[in-house]
Amino acid sequence: MDPKKGKKTPAAAKKAPPAPNGDCMQITAKDTLVQTLGEPKIPSPVKRAGGTRFVSDAGRILLESDAGKITAQIQQGMEVVSFEKAGPRANVFFDPSKLRCAIVTCGGLCPGLNDIIRAVVMELWWGYGVRSIYGIRYGLAGFIPKYGYDLVDLDPHYVAEIHQMGGTMLGSSRGPQDIDEIVDCLERLNIGILFTVGGDGTLMAATKICDTIKKRRLKIAVIGVPKTIDNDIYLVERSFGFDTAVEMATHAIRSAHIEAIGYPNGIGLVKLMGRHSGFIAANATLAQQDVNFALIPEIDFDLIGQKGFLSRMKERLAQRGHAVVVVAEGAGQKFFGREKDERDPSGNVRLHDIGAYLKQEIVSYFTGQGTEVSLKYIDPSYMIRSLPANANDNVFCSALARNAVHAGMAGKTRTLVGYWRNQFVHVPMDASAGRRKSCEPASELWQSVLEATGQGDMVNGRD
C-alpha cells in the first residue's frame, strides 16, 4: 500500500477514488488476499448442527453485483474481484486450551462497543473453549506500562449484561502509542490473538503492530473490528452503531423542527457527526423529513452569493417562515483558513466548528438585513455516541464479533471483518486503511436527500 495514503490530509481524502456506498470500490484481486499465520490443523471445537456448515477459504463474495459488468469481465478472462467469506473454519490454527486473547477498544465512543466485547468473549469461551481473555483498558494506552492500567480478566459472567449499557466497559483513549511497547506487552502476556476495535487510526496502528510482529517472527494474529459511527470505512458496507446514531439524530432534528415552527423566522440548526462523510446527516434527513438544508463534507456549498446557502435560507423563510438545517461536522471547512491546521491526539486534522460558525453567520446575515430570526442550535453528538446499541445494531455487533473470533482462531491476521452484500467477509487491513467511503453527489442517497430537502445546488457560478 502506498504509505502516503495513510496521511489522511483532506487533500489526500479528496483525491481518493470515489467510493459511494454500494458502488464499485477501486481495488484489485490481489488487494483482497488474506494473510494467515500458518496452516490451521486443529479440528475446530465449534459445534455446528449437522457438522457441515463450516465455511471454506474458497468461499468468496463478489465485490460487484452488476450482472453485465461481471459477465463481461469473466467472458474476457479477467479475474473478478471478490472477498473471502468470513465464518467458522473446520480447522483452527490455535489450540484453544492454551490460547490467550486480548481485546482493546480505541477512539471515540460508538453504540455497540460493549456488544462487540461481549460477543467476542462469549464466542471464545463457549464456542472455542478459550479461558484466558484479557480486556485492555483505555485503548492502546492500556498496553503501555507507564500508565499503569490493570488488565481486566474477561469471562461470560463479567460481560453478561454489559450490552445494556452504552460506551465501552474497557474504556478507550485517542492517539498513537509506541508500537514496540505494544508488541512487548503482547509478548509478555503471551497473547495469540489481538482484537482491535477502532477506526481508521486504529487500523493504521494495527498494520504497524503486524509489521513488528512479523519482524519479531511471532505468531500473533491481529483482527480488526472496524468502528466508525460515521459509517465511512472503506470496503465495509455497514459499520456498527450507525443505525442507532441515525435513530437518535432524528430526535434532535425533530426538536429543531419544533423549535423552528414555534417562533417567527424560527431556524433549527443541528450539528451531526461526520468528519469526512455525511452518511449520518443524509440518512437522518431522510428518516425525519423535516430538514430543509443538509450540509455535508462531500458536497460543496457557498454561503453568500445568489445561489449561496444564506440566500436560499432567506427565500425559505420568506415562503414558509421557518427552516431546519442539518450540518455534518466536517462540512464547509473551506470557510476556515488552512494555515491553522491542528491535529487531535489521534492525528486527525482538528476540524473547525462549522456549527458555531453557521450559527453566527446566519444570525449576522439576517440582522444585517433587518430581519429578526430565532435560531436554536443543537449538538447531540455525545448523547448519540454514548447510547447502547439498538436491536438492529445488537444483532449486527454479535455476528461481527463472532466472525472476528472465527477469523482469529483460523489464524487469519492483518485482517478486518467487513460486511459486503449482507455477508461477513475478510478484508485485508491494507486494502481499507487510509481510505474511506463517501456520499457521492450522484448516488441515490444524495439524490434522495436533494428531493427530500428541495435545497438544490448551492454553489455559485456553476450550472
Place this chain on the structure above:
Amino acid sequence: MDPKKGKKTPAAAKKAPPAPNGDCMQITAKDTLVQTLGEPKIPSPVKRAGGTRFVSDAGRILLESDAGKITAQIQQGMEVVSFEKAGPRANVFFDPSKLRCAIVTCGGLCPGLNDIIRAVVMELWWGYGVRSIYGIRYGLAGFIPKYGYDLVDLDPHYVAEIHQMGGTMLGSSRGPQDIDEIVDCLERLNIGILFTVGGDGTLMAATKICDTIKKRRLKIAVIGVPKTIDNDIYLVERSFGFDTAVEMATHAIRSAHIEAIGYPNGIGLVKLMGRHSGFIAANATLAQQDVNFALIPEIDFDLIGQKGFLSRMKERLAQRGHAVVVVAEGAGQKFFGREKDERDPSGNVRLHDIGAYLKQEIVSYFTGQGTEVSLKYIDPSYMIRSLPANANDNVFCSALARNAVHAGMAGKTRTLVGYWRNQFVHVPMDASAGRRKSCEPASELWQSVLEATGQGDMVNGRD
C-alpha cells in the same frame, strides 16, 4: 405460475424450495423478466443533478454473490440470473399531467405503512407532477361499491405528518374481493397506476387484477409494495417494518426475563409474530440475549420425551431457576389435529394458538412433577404491529415507495419492488407470489440462535 402454488397449505409450504435469506433462490432467468405496458417515450420530469443518473433497464443485479459459482456459470455459457434494477428511468410511459393513481393498503398492520403512502404521494406530486392521487379506504374492500367507502384525495399537505403515526391512515381489511368489481372501479376512476401494499394474499390478488386488466386491454400498471412484518417474502431480502418489530419484540423479551428471574422457577413465555417463518423470533432472540428456548415454524421440536422441550425446560430450571421462551405463532402446529383446519378471511390457514397451548402444557407438566412454576405469558403482537416505523424503516420505506413510483411511471406492471444485495430491484409478481422465505436450520441465523440459547436439538430419535 403453477396455480397450486397459491394454495399455501402447510404441506405445500414444506415442499417449497429452501430459501434461506442470502442464499440462492430457485428461479430461472426467464422468471425475472419484467412486464411493461409499452414503450416509455415521454422524457421524465424528474430532475437529477447532472441529469445523468437515470437508471437503464439494462442495469441488472446478480441474484447470487458467490464468486465461484457465478464464474463457473458464465464460463460454461449459462445465463446468470439477475434482477432488473429499480430507479427513475429517462423516459416515462404515462403523461403525468393526465395520470390518475391509486394506492391501497391490505392485510395486517405493519410499521411503515404510512411512510409508504406518504412517499408515494410525495414522489408522484413533487417528482413527477401528478396531481390526482386517490387513497382507497380499508383495503380491497374500498374498491367495492356495496361497502360505500369514500376515496381519499391525497396531496402533500394531507400526508405530511402521517409517518409520525403507526397503522395506515387509509385503513385496511383482510380477505379477497371480486376482481372484476375492482377493475371496474379502476376503469371508473380512470386509474393509470395502482399501488398495492400488502402481503402474499395481496400479491395473488394483484396478479389476478393484472389478468383482468390484460383481458380488458387496459393500460393500467399494477405495482406491488411487498408488506410482511414476518420478513418472509420470497425474493425480497428485507421487508419494511421488520426492523421496528424486532426492536419492540426485544422489550417483550426483556419483560419476560425480568418476570422469570423475579420468582422461584420463573418462566417467561413470549409469543411473537411469524406464521410460517421465524425471522422475528430469531432476530429478537439474538438482539436480547435473555432467551433460552426459541421455537419457530421451520424447526421441528417435540414436547415430551428425553430430548423434548419439557425435559429441557426441567433441566434448565434445575440448573438456573428460571427460563425464557420465545415462540413464533406458527411454531408447533403439529401438536394440533389437522382435521379442524379453518381459514381466515385472507384465506390463510387459521393457526392454532401455540402460545396458550404451551402455557398450559408447561404448567401441567410441572404440576404433574410436583414443581410449582411461575409462568408469565406475554403476547405483544398488536403493540408491535401498530408502532410507527423507526428511523431505519423510515428511510427504507421512503426509498421503496419512490422506486415503486419510478416503476409505475416507466410503465412496468405485474411487478413488485424488491430489495436484493442492498439495492432496489424489479421482481415479477409471479416469481414471488405463493412462495416464501424461511429460516433454514443450516443458516448462520439459526446456528447463531442455537449458540445464543444453547437449546440444542429437541426432536427425539434423531441424532
Place this chain on the structure above:
Amino acid sequence: MDPKKGKKTPAAAKKAPPAPNGDCMQITAKDTLVQTLGEPKIPSPVKRAGGTRFVSDAGRILLESDAGKITAQIQQGMEVVSFEKAGPRANVFFDPSKLRCAIVTCGGLCPGLNDIIRAVVMELWWGYGVRSIYGIRYGLAGFIPKYGYDLVDLDPHYVAEIHQMGGTMLGSSRGPQDIDEIVDCLERLNIGILFTVGGDGTLMAATKICDTIKKRRLKIAVIGVPKTIDNDIYLVERSFGFDTAVEMATHAIRSAHIEAIGYPNGIGLVKLMGRHSGFIAANATLAQQDVNFALIPEIDFDLIGQKGFLSRMKERLAQRGHAVVVVAEGAGQKFFGREKDERDPSGNVRLHDIGAYLKQEIVSYFTGQGTEVSLKYIDPSYMIRSLPANANDNVFCSALARNAVHAGMAGKTRTLVGYWRNQFVHVPMDASAGRRKSCEPASELWQSVLEATGQGDMVNGRD
C-alpha cells in the same frame, strides 16, 4: 382493627368507607399514633448541613386540607387528625455499628422495587454507617428454611446499578408463610430492622410479625414500604411505580387506537391492572385521549339493555366506525357467578378474566347483529410491571426508602412510610391494612374520565 376487614372480599370492599384520593379518610387521631421500640438515645450519625434539619416527632401533617372544616374543628375544640412527619431524627434507637438489617420484597412486580432496595442500602450504609444488610430472597419464602434460599449480602457496590433494571433483584413470591418461622429467622440472624416492601397482604403479614415480635419481647422494628402498582393503598396518596405504569399503559392504548382506526368497525380492547381500583385505567384514559369506554371496578355497568355497554358501543361504531375500550382487571366481576370463588396464593380472590369475557361478548353481540367487527385485544400487564422506574418514580422511590430507613433507625415499628399532601409521613400499619383507596364516582378524576370518554352512565334503570 376489625380483623374481618382483612378478608378483602369484594363485599367487604364495597362496604369500606369511601376514600377518594385527596378526600378525607375515615380515621381518628388515635389511629395515627406511631409505635416505637423505646426511646431513641443515640445521637444520629446522619450529617445535615447546619445540623438543624432533623425532624421532630412533634411535626405533624394535617390529614385534611379544607380550611373551613379544619377551622371549625379546632374552634369546637376537636382534635384534628394528622400524621407524624417522616424524616431523620436527631437521635436514633439502634447502634449503627452493631445493627443488622433485612429487606424483603413480596408479591407482584412493580417498577421501582430495585430503587427501593438500592436506596435502603445506600442510606443505611452511607447515612448511618450500618454494615450488615441482608437481602431476603423470593419474598417471605426466603425466611423459611425448607426452601433453602440463600441470603444476599447487600452493599453499595452490589446495588449501584440495579435501578437500571426492572423487577426485583432479590426475587419475590406470593402467599403467606408461617409467622413463627419468619420471626425465628429474624432472631437467628439477629436482625434489628426488617423492611417489608409489599402490598396489602404483606402489610397484614407484617402486623402479625409485629405481634409475634412483641410476644417474644424482641427489639425488632418492622417498617413497611407500601407497594401497589394500582395506587390503592389506604392513607397513601401516591405509591411508587404507578406513574411508570400509567406511562406504559398509554402506549397500549395508542396501539389499540391505531388498530381500531385501521379497520372497518375496528375495536381496540385493552386490559389494564386494577384489581379493586381503577386508578391506572382512569389516569391512562386521561393521558392518552383515545379512549371511548373506561370500565373500572368501582363503577357499575351493564352489558345489555338500552343503557348497557354493548348498545353504547353499537352507537359509537355507527357514528365513528371505531372504538377503544379500557378495562381494569377487577371491573365487571358481577358478570361471573359467585359460587366459584377461588383465591390465589396471596389469599386474594382470583378474579375472573373480564378482558377475555368482554372480547367474546362484544364479538358475539355484533355477530348476532350481522355486523362484522375487527376486535384487537391487548393485555400489556407483564410488560408494564417489569419496567424500570421512570425518572419521577426513581426520585420518589429513593426518598421513600430513605424515610423508611430514618423511621427504622429511630425505633419506629409497625409503621409504614406514607405520602400525604406531598410529604412523607408515618402511618401505623393497622390504620391502613385491610382497607383501600378507590376511585369515587363523584371525584374529579372520574368526572374527568367521563368528560374525556363521553361514555355516560351505563346502568339500566337508574337516572
Place this chain on the structure above:
Amino acid sequence: MDPKKGKKTPAAAKKAPPAPNGDCMQITAKDTLVQTLGEPKIPSPVKRAGGTRFVSDAGRILLESDAGKITAQIQQGMEVVSFEKAGPRANVFFDPSKLRCAIVTCGGLCPGLNDIIRAVVMELWWGYGVRSIYGIRYGLAGFIPKYGYDLVDLDPHYVAEIHQMGGTMLGSSRGPQDIDEIVDCLERLNIGILFTVGGDGTLMAATKICDTIKKRRLKIAVIGVPKTIDNDIYLVERSFGFDTAVEMATHAIRSAHIEAIGYPNGIGLVKLMGRHSGFIAANATLAQQDVNFALIPEIDFDLIGQKGFLSRMKERLAQRGHAVVVVAEGAGQKFFGREKDERDPSGNVRLHDIGAYLKQEIVSYFTGQGTEVSLKYIDPSYMIRSLPANANDNVFCSALARNAVHAGMAGKTRTLVGYWRNQFVHVPMDASAGRRKSCEPASELWQSVLEATGQGDMVNGRD
C-alpha cells in the same frame, strides 16, 4: 405588591422571601382574594354525574399543612391563609352561546403547551358549548397588527392530535408588546376570556392588561396558566412540563456518565435549564444517580481555594478516575463581571454561559496541573423543551386547562390556576408575579442532593 419586585434583578431575587417547595410562602389572607368580573348568574351547562359536584367559592385549601402551626393560629383567633379551590361553578358569568375566547402561548417552549391548548378548546367546546375560540399566533406579538399574523380558528377537530407533538401549534415569541394595542385587539375581537400561557414575564404583562381592561371598564376575564419548565413559579407547587424535562435530563446525565467512565480522567459536564432555581438539576441528579457535583443558582460555590469546586474535582478524579457535573444555567453568575448586564427581549437578565465557562476553567485547571482530562460537554436544553409531554404531564395539563376554563367561565379574572397540596386553586396574579420559588439549602430536596452526590460545601472560609 411592591412594584419594584417586578424588576427581577438578581439582587431583588436574592432578597425575595425564602420559598422552598412545600414550605410556607410569605403571603397574607388578603393576598389570596380572587377578583371577579361580577356575579355569575347563568346556570352552568357543565354536566356532572349527579349534578352535585360543583365547587363553591367557599371551598378553600390551607396554604400550610403543619398541624401544630395551624392549630395555634386558629386558637389565637388568627385568620389562616388559604386558597380558593378551582373547579366548575354552579353558575357562570358568561353566556356560552355568545362568548368569544382567545388563547396565547408566550416565551420559551415547554412540554405540554399543546395539551393546554387542546384541553382549553375541548372544555370550552364540549363542556360549555363555546363555539368561538381564537388562537393568537406567536405570543403577544400576535395581538399587534403591524406583524400581520393571522388568528387561528380553534375547534376540537383542529386540536385533536396536537398533544402528540412538542412545542406550541400557535407559535410563541419573547418580549413585551404595547398593552393598549393588545387590549385594542381584545376589544376588536370582542373577546370575553383571554387565556395567557406563560411565565413570570407573561404574568406581569397579564396584570397590566387587566389594569387597562379595568380602566376601559371592559368585561374581559384574564386567566393565567403558569408556565415554567424550571418549576419556580411562586405559590405554584408544580408546573407542567417539569416532569417531562427531568425525565429527558436524566438521559443527558446518563450520556455524560458513559462518556466520563469511557476515558482516563473522564469528565461529563451537563448544562440544564434553571435560570434562578435549580429544581431540574436537583431532581435529575436524584433520578439518575451518576452525578458527583450539582451546581445550582441558589447554592453558592467557589471555583478555586481548598474547598472550591476544582479542588474537589481533583480529589474525585484522583480517587475514582471520572466525574459527572450537572450545572443549572443560572449557577455561578458571580464569576462574571456585573457591568455587562444585558437583557433578553423578555427583559430577563441575559445569563452568562456558565457551561462554556466551567468547561474552559476545568480544562485550564487540569492542564495547568499537568493532568490530561477528557471533558465532554452536553447541553440538551432545546431537546428537552421541545418534547411532547409525558403521560404524567398530559394528565396534569388537561386538568390545569379545564380548571382555567372553569375559572374564566365563572368570571374570575387577574387569576392564575395554581396547584397546592395536590389540588387546583385560584391564585391572584399579584400574589405570584415577580417572585419565585427556589431550592432552599436546608430543604429535603437539597439535602438529598448532597447525600446523593457527596459534594459537600464548596465555599471557602465558612464552616
